[in-house]
Amino acid sequence: MRVACIRAHGGLEALRHEDWPDPAPGPGQALVEVRACGLNHLDLFVIKGMAGVDIEFPRITGGDIAGMVSATFSPDDRAWIGRRVLVDPLVVEGRKRMALGEHKNGGLCERLCVPVGNLIALPEDVSLERAAALPIAYGTAHKMLGPGRGDLKRGETLLVLGATGGVGVASVQLGKLMGAHVIACTSSAEKAAKLVALGADAVIDTSREEFSAAAWRLTDKQGADVVVNFTGGETWVPSLRALKRLGRVLVCGATAGYDPVEDLRYLWMREAAIIGSNGWERENLTALLDLAAGGALSPVIDRVVPLAETASALAALRDRRVFGKVLVTP
Ligand SMILES: NC(=O)c1ccc[n+]([C@@H]2O[C@H](COP(=O)([O-])OP(=O)(O)OC[C@H]3O[C@@H](n4cnc5c(N)ncnc54)[C@H](OP(=O)(O)O)[C@@H]3O)[C@@H](O)[C@H]2O)c1
Known part of the structure; x- marks a missing residue:
């Protein structure tokens, strides 16, 4: 073979x-x-x-x-x-x-x-x-946003970095299915248009605008309840800055670097929770297949x-x- x-x-x-x-x-x-x-x-x-x-x-x-x-x-x-x-x-x-x-x-x-x-x-x-x-990208997003990890609630604001990759599009789609207001970040205008078509409520083109300032603007200076960050590197501190007080940052990877500079001031000022999530459980995969079978989710x-x-x-x-x-x- x-x-x-x-x-x-x-x-x-x-x-x-x-x-x-x-x-x-x-x-x-x-x-x-x-x-x-x-x-x-x-x-x-x-x-x-x-x-x-x-x-x-x-x-x-x-x-x-x-x-x-x-x-x-x-x-x-x-x-x-x-x-x-x-x-x-x-x-x-x-x-x-x-x-x-x-x-x-x-x-x-x-x-x-x-x-x-x-x-x-x-x-x-x-x-x-x-x-x-479905399994690795959607499974990881499903577990990360779900009960016991991110615990995303209806009506919360979800900011997704790298929203055009596998885990990114999955987070946008699942965030919408869970009733969140989704702000998606991407690095080009072309991909931004596709994110709007996918259902994102707002899109930040990071080639034009620094994303934490944009998130602040788009949330009426409140910040996001939940930030999905699997990028790390230089995006880490701005992710904390983009957070609402008592917000959560969800981390399942570090595409651009796993040892970013930290700014501890944002942890206490935002009273932030950093939540790691790794992989998926079998129930995440069966739930995703049910969503796909019922037509609610189209990967x-x-x-x-x-x-x-x-x-x-x-x-x-x-x-x-x-x-x-x-x-x-x-
Ligand atoms: N822990 C786990 O179980 C688990 C499971 C799945 C994935 N992961 C991790 O999650 C991350 C994403 O995985 P994926 O398969 O979805 O990747 P992917 O399909 O390559 O998507 C990553 C997205 O992030 C953005 N990006 C890529 N390189 C970047 C960089 N250097 N700086 C900033 N943004 C960058 C890009 O979006 P834009 O160009 O639109 O910004 C890209 O579409 C990886 O680090 C992966 O290892 C972990």
Whole structure:
């Protein structure tokens, strides 16, 4: 089978296309014919290498996988054969929580073996491509905004940085579904127009206006109740500045730097809460599939490309030329 993999960290030239033997399911596993694999910023980090995260080589990235089950190891699991499935990218082995495409091989290949426990049957009216757009980006946003983490309430103001990426569009759409007033930030006028079309109540074009000042202006000098910041770096202090008193900053990543300068004055002046959120739970994925099946949520898909074009699709993600999700169809 054809795979896109890395054998060492590097730039996108590290991504290689190879022929590997077809895998066969081991105990507790099912063989999934990959029909769609969603790309995430995580794939760029895996390829480049991340401080403190050991990646084993060769590694196939791509954690968001939807496909058809073609075989199972155990005859007891045969009912899965022929079914359309979404694969939960979180594999739990004992106390280890591992992600497909990062700690284990992912879906940038024609077929892969996954634990049967990670299979989620797809509702009839959710396509394989839409399903593959959901887990990592939408799942993370769903958990981050939901009970126990951000706890976003109807009528609250939600400010989303990097609103055009995977987690960004998901935060905008889910924020609207939860009844928030959503202010979306992006770096270009073209993407700003798309955010308005997606339903954002207001948009800040950060190429023209500093976002904390704009947020202050757009909220009548009150600030946002909740700020979604997975960017870090230079956006960190302005995110605190954009906050209402007793507001919450939600953090699930740090695309532009994980060790930003801090300004503690905003923490006490705003009486701010900083809430970290990591990944998703199974109930986030099933809730998202229900929303998609019922037509309330339509994941934003920027483009669908064949496996051979994975590197150029990842380049678009790296260079911020994407609105929503990019899918690969191996
Ligand atoms: N903890 C978790 O479980 C988890 C899960 C998913 C994602 N994450 C993290 O969340 C972040 C976003 O992931 P994603 O897949 O949604 O990424 P993405 O699709 O690449 O989107 C990121 C968005 O942020 C903005 N951006 C990109 N680079 C930037 C930079 N250097 N400075 C400022 N803004 C920048 C861009 O929007 P504009 O050009 O419109 O500004 C881009 O569309 C990543 O850091 C990822 O690792 C964490």
